[in-house]
Amino acid sequence: MTDGKDSDTMPGITLYSRNAARTTQRNILPGFGLTLGYTLVYLSLIVLIPLAAISLAAVKIEPGQFWAAISDPRVVASYRLSFIAALAAAAINTIFGLLTAWVLVRYRFAGRKLLDAMVDLPFALPTAVAGIALTTMYAPTGWIGRLLAPLGIQIAFAPLGIVVALTFIGLPFVVRTVQPVLEDLGTETEETAASLGASRIQTFTRVIFPELLPSLLTGFALAFARALGEYGSVVFISGNMPMRTEIAPLLIMTKLEQYDYAGATAIAMVMLVLSFLLLLAINLLQRWATRSRQ
Amino acid sequence: MPTHRAQLKSQEGRWIRPALIAMALLFLALFLLMPLAAVFVEAFRRGIGAYVQTFTDPYAHSAIRLTLLVALMTIPVNLLFGVAAAWAIARFEFRGKGVLLTLIDLPFAVSPVIAGLMFVLLFGLHGLLGPWLLERDIQIIFAVPGIVLATLFVTFPFIARELIPLMQSQGSEEELAALSLGANGWQIFWKVTLPNIKWGLLYGIILCNARAMGEFGAVSVVSGHIRGQTNTMPLHIEILYNEYDFVGAFAMASLLTLLALVTLVVKSVVEWKSNKEHAHTEIGVLQ
Numbered sequence: 108m109t110d111g112k113d114s115d116t117m118p119g120i121t122l123y124s125r126n127a128a129r130t131t132q133r134n135i136l137p138g139f140g141l142t143l144g145y146t147l148v149y150l151s152l153i154v155l156i157p158l159a160a161i162s163l164a165a166v167k168i169e170p171g172q173f174w175a176a177i178s179d180p181r182v183v184a185s186y187r188l189s190f191i192a193a194l195a196a197a198a199i200n201t202i203f204g205l206l207t208a209w210v211l212v213r214y215r216f217a218g219r220k221l222l223d224a225m226v227d228l229p230f231a232l233p234t235a236v237a238g239i240a241l242t243t244m245y246a247p248t249g250w251i252g253r254l255l256a257p258l259g260i261q262i263a264f265a266p267l268g269i270v271v272a273l274t275f276i277g278l279p280f281v282v283r284t285v286q287p288v289l290e291d292l293g294t295e296t297e298e299t300a301a302s303l304g305a306s307r308i309q310t311f312t313r314v315i316f317p318e319l320l321p322s323l324l325t326g327f328a329l330a331f332a333r334a335l336g337e338y339g340s341v342v343f344i345s346g347n348m349p350m351r352t353e354i355a356p357l358l359i360m361t362k363l364e365q366y367d368y369a370g371a372t373a374i375a376m377v378m379l380v381l382s383f384l385l386l387l388a389i390n391l392l393q394r395w396a397t398r399s400r401q
Numbered sequence: 402m403p404t405h406r407a408q409l410k411s412q413e414g415r416w417i418r419p420a421l422i423a424m425a426l427l428f429l430a431l432f433l434l435m436p437l438a439a440v441f442v443e444a445f446r447r448g449i450g451a452y453v454q455t456f457t458d459p460y461a462h463s464a465i466r467l468t469l470l471v472a473l474m475t476i477p478v479n480l481l482f483g484v485a486a487a488w489a490i491a492r493f494e495f496r497g498k499g500v501l502l503t504l505i506d507l508p509f510a511v512s513p514v515i516a517g518l519m520f521v522l523l524f525g526l527h528g529l530l531g532p533w534l535l536e537r538d539i540q541i542i543f544a545v546p547g548i549v550l551a552t553l554f555v556t557f558p559f560i561a562r563e564l565i566p567l568m569q570s571q572g573s574e575e576e577l578a579a580l581s582l583g584a585n586g587w588q589i590f591w592k593v594t595l596p597n598i599k600w601g602l603l604y605g606i607i608l609c610n611a612r613a614m615g616e617f618g619a620v621s622v623v624s625g626h627i628r629g630q631t632n633t634m635p636l637h638i639e640i641l642y643n644e645y646d647f648v649g650a651f652a653m654a655s656l657l658t659l660l661a662l663v664t665l666v667v668k669s670v671v672e673w674k675s676n677k678e679h680a681h682t683e684i685g686v687l688q
Contacts, residue, residue: 137585235638
């Protein structure tokens, strides 16, 4: 039963290689050339050629101009904000994602199945819808903003609002990477630890946590990568003030509207490189997670 | 399930369990249920009449029509790719498979705004192919083809990502048996493979559809925001919201929210169906 869990995880967090051994040496089935050929042609048209276009555009920019574009204080401030807000949101999601996965797998309570299904909402809900809904909630007149305003805490139209939006966007990643591992883990080793006299806290930190660590880190990296590039939900809640609440993707948009293609390309290139490094790290983490599960 | 005695030993104290459940519920209520409720409360703030009224706007009509058109053009193309990629990757061994899988994942790692920018740099007036397209009077950026291309990029991995692990876990014994009985490639695919992957395929399609209809960042870059022509539903929501027409914005948003909820229901049904079938085949293997 647990095996089937692999196929229903959300895109971006599925582990491929678990059953790869079963499919080796099947070259007698027809259609290899056709399907691989079509895959490569379509991949080139939709992904590789556009990527080549932006790389070419970046190379054509003079190094001095490129450096001036990405070292502009307003750009540096947007990088810093995007990075820190994404990091904070991924950290919140790691802690509460672990808690949510734990509660959903280990405990039985009314409404558990419904909540389990709801966890995927941020994948299915358009980011613009999330953006306006969260802004309405956290604006000084909103359901939650109204409670926090007397305390002097501002969320919407402040950096905190960006963290809130990015937490929503990245919520499913940690839950969905940790959940199947926790389900496979079973309770036998814990019972052994307990019968040997370990306290509940010792059992968690020494027995359970090390087993969950690879999937926790994978979920963290996925949530971070997703948050770094997010645009739709953030533009509504952030207020978009230069130097203060302007994220890097928004600045790319602003440069484009001013027909500053070189500036937009330079900012985007730095973000692309960072994203690809993250993708590499996620791949390595997933390989580690797969190995430690076998 | 562990026995009652073992359960006692390896579980949290009496007050920790409800405390953990309460914390998780609070977190999910704050981040999932409240935004969901906010959409409908705001949409119906001035009553059902005002809600229905917002859909009589011709711009709302054209936004809904364009969004449906883009989804209708995007899904079949990515479906064909997803099935082809899954067949090649899950049924054959070849060098560079790992690289290919990483490349299929690439669009997940690219910011939607950068995805849009790439197509502007390729097809825009100042882009690589811009002058060539201008000569032939073909407009891609700030027009529907650009919106479709950007959506294709953003939803590129969805169906492939769903099918590859599914087909890998199923193995190819049944297809090989069909082959040995003299079936050709098409017969194997339609009669053996497709019935096995139909639920995963359906989920991939509905997920791809949700993203295609809801994409904002990438489409925003290439659309040009021409009302009645290149405004999709999410872009129309932004315009209404920025004009302080909150009922209009949330009414449009409520349609996309319903779509998201349908997506979650389909996911649950698919999961339930495939778990049932999986349990069935496992018993079959044991016998």
